Amino acid sequence: GDSVTQMEGPVTLSEEAFLTINCTYTATGYPSLFWYVQYPGEGLQLLLKATKADDKGSNKGFEATYRKETTSFHLEKGSVQVSDSAVYFCALGLYGNNRLAFGKGNQVVVIP
Amino acid sequence: ETGVTQTPRHLVMGMTNKKSLKCEQHLGHNAMYWYKQSAKKPLELMFVYNFKEQTENNSVPSRFSPECPNSSHLFLHLHTLQPEDSALYLCASSQEGRVSGATDTQYFGPGTRLTVL
Numbered sequence: 001g002d003s004v005t006q007m008e009g010p011v012t013l014s015e016e017a018f019l020t021i022n023c024t025y026t027a028t029g030y031p032s033l034f035w036y037v038q039y040p041g042e043g044l045q046l047l048l049k050a051t052k053a054d055d056k057g058s059n060k061g062f063e064a065t066y067r068k069e070t071t072s073f074h075l076e077k078g079s080v081q082v083s084d085s086a087v088y089f090c091a092l093g094l095y096g097n098n099r100l101a102f103g104k105g106n107q108v109v110v111i112p
Numbered sequence: 113e114t115g116v117t118q119t120p121r122h123l124v125m126g127m128t129n130k131k132s133l134k135c136e137q138h139l140g141h142n143a144m145y146w147y148k149q150s151a152k153k154p155l156e157l158m159f160v161y162n163f164k165e166q167t168e169n170n171s172v173p174s175r176f177s178p179e180c181p182n183s184s185h186l187f188l189h190l191h192t193l194q195p196e197d198s199a200l201y202l203c204a205s206s207q208e209g210r211v212s213g214a215t216d217t218q219y220f221g222p223g224t225r226l227t228v229l
Contacts, residue, residue, distance in 0.1 A: 016139070027169045031215070036220075041222075042222050043118075043202050043220035044155075044220040046219070049217060059207075093216075097166075098215055098218075100131050100218060102154050102155040103154065104152075104153070105155075106156050
């Protein structure tokens, strides 16, 4: 079935470091791809999205490019801040279907 | 108020209690969702409502009973729950049926943290 896979384990890094969180997907059809972020004690918020191959989503310094050839949508940020500490979820939505399939999420901890 | 709101934010209940979770969306959307978020597990879709009609029930036990009286309100009625039902319950909404066909963004509420004793 349609699914997304995120890299295992939490990510701990220092302030101003470069962040990458890997996300790969399996889907039939033409999925839209999303990154959601969940700050402590809150619900999920849309961080960015891309709806077709080669699209780049960006927001708050985060970027992800929809790569059809590698079925990937990796999240990157050039210089993280302590306030970026959160759980990040990759999600897939099928064309014509508003259901989302979520990855397991990655806890990101940024140390001052 | 804007966005998606959920009440209560925290709930502790015994296994014999009956309680309800409430969700309200102020975005003019026509689809609403209940998700369960447990530790160490992916987000689980429980129920989907489109235009107040339930369109999906992902094998959820009958001790969870959803209700959608209109397109802005969604309830989750709880009775005789088990300790393993303790989790964060998230409500979301979206606008379905756009011409483009691409999946629309789902907007989430802050969740209700449920503890079953």
